[in-house]
Amino acid sequence: MAVERSELPYRLALPEPTETHEQDAEFCVIDTGGGWQEYRFHDYDALYRIPGLYEKLFYDILQCQSPPVVCDLLVEQLRAQQVDPSSLRVLDVGAGNGIVAEELRSRGVGKVVGVDIIPEARDAAERDRPGVYADYHVVDLTALDDEQAESIAAGGFDALTCVAALGFGDIPPAAFRAAFDMVAVDGFVAITLRDDFLSDGDTSGFSGLIGSQLDSGELEQLGSTVYRHRLATSRDPLLYRAVVARKRRPRG
Secondary structure (H helix, E strand, O other): OEEEOOOOOOEEEEOOOOOOOOHHHOEEEEEOOOOEEEEEOOOHHHHHHOOOHHHHHHHHHOOOOHHHHHHHHHHHHHHHOOOOHHHOEEEEEOOOOOHHHHHHHHOOOOEEEEEEOOHHHHHHHHHHOOOOOOEEEEOOOOOOOHHHHHHHHOOOEEEEEEOOOOEOOOEOHHHHHHHHOOEEEEEEEEEEEEHHHHOOOOOOOHHHHHHHHHHHOOEEEEEEEEEEEEEOOOOOEEEEEEEEEEEOOOOO
16 A cells, blocks of 8 residues: 555555556545545545545545546537536536536636535535535436426526546436436537447447437537546556537437
8 A cells, every 4th residue: 555645634545556446446545543444436425524535535646637627628619609608507417525516617607506416425515615506406316206306407507517427337327318308408518438438348328328319419519538537546547538519409
């Protein structure tokens, strides 16, 4: 283990770079004063409970770049389409503790509403970035009742963001579809996915979903880029694809 020193009140260690782990099995160990404890990266509820840990781990140490990359790509396409970012009403799915919303608001986006499945994410957003969201819903998008669906859709969204949250079972295709259906026709969609999740060999379901939406004309791709999402615990780069598209009426 390589121990990272921090000004925060804990010690953090990662596996040695010679060890390799599947992305959804990566972990670190944390000592908050009572001994070392293992935290898997996808145990978001546990990570969010420790103030500053999420940013320290993923942004300071593993150099995550996804929020600024996708937000820059979205704003670039808004300008190309002559849309004022301040007019945008964004549904941010897999919102976590508000890093994407902060990036959007810093680029002039007017309104962002968050959705996540765990209450710890909302609590962390309110703790770390108070006021960045106009509203925040803790719901399972695959099991919405009519009241929940109406409450979220009342935001009148003309954009959807989902950054580094698709795949691995965190947000399944059905959840993405439910959020997509809440966005107005001609609205914008800005997402990131691990690049191989859009390949012919994909088993996550997203290649088929996104491919069918593009083929039907329901999505019109405006821009796309492959970039380094972050470092793996092996210190190898994890490549993701950012895509910005517009929602259209399907042909036929």
